[in-house]
Amino acid sequence: MNHAVVHHEDAAHKQESATPNGTERTKARKVYVPAVDILETDQSLLLVSEMPGVDEGGVDITIEKNVLTIKGTVVDQVPADFRLSYEEYGVGDYERSFTLTNEIDREGVNATIKNGVLKLTLPKVKQVAARKVAVTAG
């Protein structure tokens, strides 16, 4: 970008996503941590993540062991002949990971994205009621 771009003092409101120690990403594009709301009900966990610039073609959700990772690839919407002159947010992809407990039914995870808001429903396994072990006097 050209040198005259003004960066707002608070432009860092989007937090960059970390990589493991000593490693770097192969792509030069920045990766941000998307803001999320997480709600819990009796039956499921609802994760609402903000990924402006991402549509259904750019979302990637993986569950590996007990780690849920959501990734979003942004579609750049600015015509090439426009120059950035003032910046409050950085344009980049999104990535964030969460650890899941065993009570989540991995097979039943459902995701939708609309207007840059990703909604993930993570149902709970039906029978997770904690089993108490009765101890009888010997």
Place this chain on the structure above:
Amino acid sequence: MNLISRFGGRIWDPWREIGHLQNEMGRMLAGARSLSGGVNQREFPPVNMYVKEHDVLLTLEAAGIDPEKVDITVSGDTVTIRGERSQETVASGENFHRRERVTGQFERVVQLPFDVDPDKTEATYERGVLSVRMSRPESQKPKKVLVKAAS
């Protein structure tokens, strides 16, 4: 709260003047919550400005707003964008583990580098990004003066 002063100083270098914008953008985020997790309350939605010769494009990262409720007013070189992002409806028995998204009414006032024609303003909302494209009015476009050679 939303008072904006005009650019001062060197007219010959508009890019420098845009720097004044950062203190001149109004914000009113009634009822907004600040981010949890240690990040300071931020302006919502954040705005980027892109410029082409006679055109200016604002992009606002505003995921999950209702585009029908967005109100854009253009006057001279000032554009005001108002809207609302409703809260996730919480049914009984639901509780939040994390709540980082900002909700509520918002208003952003942006001063542009030049006057724009309100009739030529176009706004689109795609993938959670609101784009507002404006153009300099024909009457204010710089005109070239041809120098005629005296015959």
